[in-house]
Amino acid sequence: MIRLRKFGVVVGTRCTFDCRHCLLDKRKRKRSLREREKRLLCEVVRRYAPASLSFTGGETTLYVDDINRISSALPKNSKSNPGIVTNGGFASSVREARRMLASIRGLTYVQMSYDKFHAEFLPKSRLENLFNVCRELGIGFRVVTTLQSPLDLKITAELGAIGGFEVAVQKICDIGEAKKNGLAFRHFVFDKKVLSQVCPNRDQLVYQCGRGFSVCCSNLIYNGFGKYCLHKTPEDHFNSEFYKRMRNAVLGRLFVQHGGDPESLRPEHSSPCALCEHIFRTTDIVKTWPKK
Template identity: 40%
Template structure:
């Protein structure tokens, strides 16, 4: 934990995102991290949640207030979450954020265009940003065949760049990396995780993903466009496939 707080201070981090698992289950640890940072009040802190705790207005407010610093709440919502998350929870979370003057938004992962029908009911709850992203064939989604289905490879993705370039992710048990899909790239090893931010920033991996398009990365790694799977037409997936094929970088 000290490693993380030191990195936040040393690099004068301005924004922190606590994501899944479920941050609301680790509030004490989050508060310890924030408590170890000087001038923590200047940080912009966001948590991503599945909204499980928002069963009543009071419980929702109490849970959000238990974070020592919180500026924004992002709710993960899709047809899978909908099975256990009543719309009442979404309303409670939205109203609690409004009451506590916290920003509120929803990020929705879609498996097919038909999933967009979930947007309508959400808009009736209130006015907030709804971000749409495709279900990536990673982890359990890959095992269960739940990734967004594509007919063919879209070469346009090769001209894009990493959508989170310039950011640093820390994953307990792994270390620092350039993004949250590094475990998928690494498989059972840890070739794209580094013990300190300095080691990450000095790495060839970080240099490639932070400065180049995927087409340029492919050329540098000697990965042929013809070898890329059709399902990997999103930035994160084409990146994961390229580095997985490349193996450990020198």
């Protein structure tokens, strides 16, 4: 029996910002969910009642109607915690922040993206507005900040001065605009720790707007390997060759199993997602895929 504890929906790819490090290619930032996708997502949410239901984008506040429709499909007695990821651009004032958050039904938390790239578009006052309104309304709040280098951690001091919210730290992946602009996190040397790591998202299912379901939300999806890891339904995905192989795979072992030489790995392979892409790109793993 499939249990879907954590489910994320990329509800669209349009955005109000144009960040240089965006994981989405600028040319692909026009998608919204089609009617059949919305019906499908409502059905998925109704059937599986995920404990965690989160909406990302693009900028999620451009898709409030769709978010409300999908989260309204949760069963009445569901203990799900719907949340959004946002750039906070709408929070030009406390009043505007309150208005927007009140329009999203059942919202339990907000994750705001803020780093040196978002700061090119967002005055810090909007972060403060959003944090204060979340606190007032009893909505959970945290910031995710991305790193191009460890020195970008200096932003945590700035954020700490605003309030005692959690700051989640994430390295910039080599995908989308970040890849085009050469902004991915710069690994100092090859970090062998990655060889013992597993797919960091294997416990979470994500629906990619216009594309399908996958536990992958990174390099394989955005760098040309979607045909191996995206599927039309959650059931198709959980029964797929990709899921069967990746859910328990230790990346270093997988790499060697398919003919890879660990001595050939370079600093840029030091993250699980980058190593995973490297495996798909350079080893014989796709040749061993069963033909449909």
